[in-house]
Amino acid sequence: MREKLEQIRSEALRPLADAGTDLEEIRVRFLGKKGELTNVLRSMGQLSPEERPKIGQLANEVRQSIEDAIKARTEAAKGRALDLKLKAEKLDVTMPGKTPEVGHLHPLERVQREMEEIFIGMGFSIAEGPDVEYDYYNFQALNIPEGHPARDTQDTFYISDSVLLRSQTSPVQVRVMEKQKPPIRIISPGRVYRSDELDATHSPLFRQMEGLVVDKGITMGDLKGMLETFAKRMFGSSTRIRFRPHHFPFTEPSAEVDVSCFVCGGCGCRVCKGEGWIEILGAGMVHPFVLRNCGIDPEIYSGFAFGMGIERVTMTRYGIDDIRLFTDNDVRFLNQF
Numbered sequence: 184m185r186e187k188l189e190q191i192r193s194e195a196l197r198p199l200a201d202a203g204t205d206l207e208e209i210r211v212r213f214l215g216k217k218g219e220l221t222n223v224l225r226s227m228g229q230l231s232p233e234e235r236p237k238i239g240q241l242a243n244e245v246r247q248s249i250e251d252a253i254k255a256r257t258e259a260a261k262g263r264a265l266d267l268k269l270k271a272e273k274l275d276v277t278m279p280g281k282t283p284e285v286g287h288l289h290p291l292e293r294v295q296r297e298m299e300e301i302f303i304g305m306g307f308s309i310a311e312g313p314d315v316e317y318d319y320y321n322f323q324a325l326n327i328p329e330g331h332p333a334r335d336t337q338d339t340f341y342i343s344d345s346v347l348l349r350s351q352t353s354p355v356q357v358r359v360m361e362k363q364k365p366p367i368r369i370i371s372p373g374r375v376y377r378s379d380e381l382d383a384t385h386s387p388l389f390r391q392m393e394g395l396v397v398d399k400g401i402t403m404g405d406l407k408g409m410l411e412t413f414a415k416r417m418f419g420s421s422t423r424i425r426f427r428p429h430h431f432p433f434t435e436p437s438a439e440v441d442v443s444c445f446v447c448g449g450c451g452c453r454v455c456k457g458e459g460w461i462e463i464l465g466a467g468m469v470h471p472f473v474l475r476n477c478g479i480d481p482e483i484y485s486g487f488a489f490g491m492g493i494e495r496v497t498m499t500r501y502g503i504d505d506i507r508l509f510t511d512n513d514v515r516f517l518n519q520f
């Protein structure tokens with residue numbers, strides 16, 4: 184019986200050394216209710232009383248060794264499965280990551296913010312007005328009554344006889360002066376509309392930035408000094424400005440203002456079309472009629488105003504020759520900023 188038990192032990196342990204063996208099959212075959220070891224134990228009755236405990240002990244040892252071997256194999260199999268899983272799911276943190284493409288500000292927005300910074304630095308604050316405006320604010324209060332020829336140059340889109348899309352940011356001057364008494368020092372950036380055909384230099388929708396200063400003793404000299412400071416900060420410290428006489432119904436006297444070409448410095452080149460100067464804005468001293476329309480006494484107060492196209496400033500700054508590029512949404516253009 185001793186030999187039989189040793190035989191069972193070796194027969195059970197041999198296949199357990201092989202990774203492919205079915206562990207459950209081994210357990211049933213040797214340790215199960217009808218298993219080989221159980222059969223041996225059942226026939227123990229035939230043994231002599233001296234032999235019985237010795238064989239019993241040996242049988243227990245054999246059972247224990249088979250159980251241990253099965254357990255060890257089970258653990259090993261679990262470990263291998265984990266290894267495989269780790270290998271398959273491994274994350275290599277040294278691999279270069281996928282960088283998401285991050286956008287940036289549109290060039291117009293960027294220049295607008297830069298312009299705002301410059302004026303805020305000179306003590307201006309930002310005022311806003313509606314894009315959908317009354318004829319009164321856009322024209323009448325600005326000294327442009329019905330039938331005035333200035334309306335032809337700023338033809339816009341009408342919502343009704345008295346409501347339109349503003350053709351300039353100047354109505355914000357009136358809205359601010361109605362609410363606030365001097366001293367006033369505001370800029371007002373925003374969209375304006377004109378029923379112009381879209382071409383390289385015209386667009387039915389563009390941006391302007393209005394400026395308005397009203398206080399006691401404001402002169403044209405203040406206007407000039409302030410615009411010169413702006414031009415130098417925006418286009419470079421060697422920039423000069425030039426005033427040309429002009430007419431706007433809501434300023435008197437009025438001027439168109441040019442900056443010296445930032446490319447050639449004034450000698451004439453492709454960017455300034457040989458002029459040496461680039462026109463960037465309209466300006467003047469606020470007309471007494473306009474002050475009075477807003478309840479400000481022109482005998483006590485005076486002021487200046489200016490308005491410039493943000494597209495124009497951006498085009499001048501970067502040498503862009505077609506206004507349509509701003510709205511084409513071509514990333515090859517936009518990525519250059």
Ligand code: PHE
Nearest residue numbers: 351353431465466488489490
């Ligand atoms: N609003 C004028 C325009 O659009 C510009 C301007 C503003 C002129 C303020 C003088 C004073 O042409």
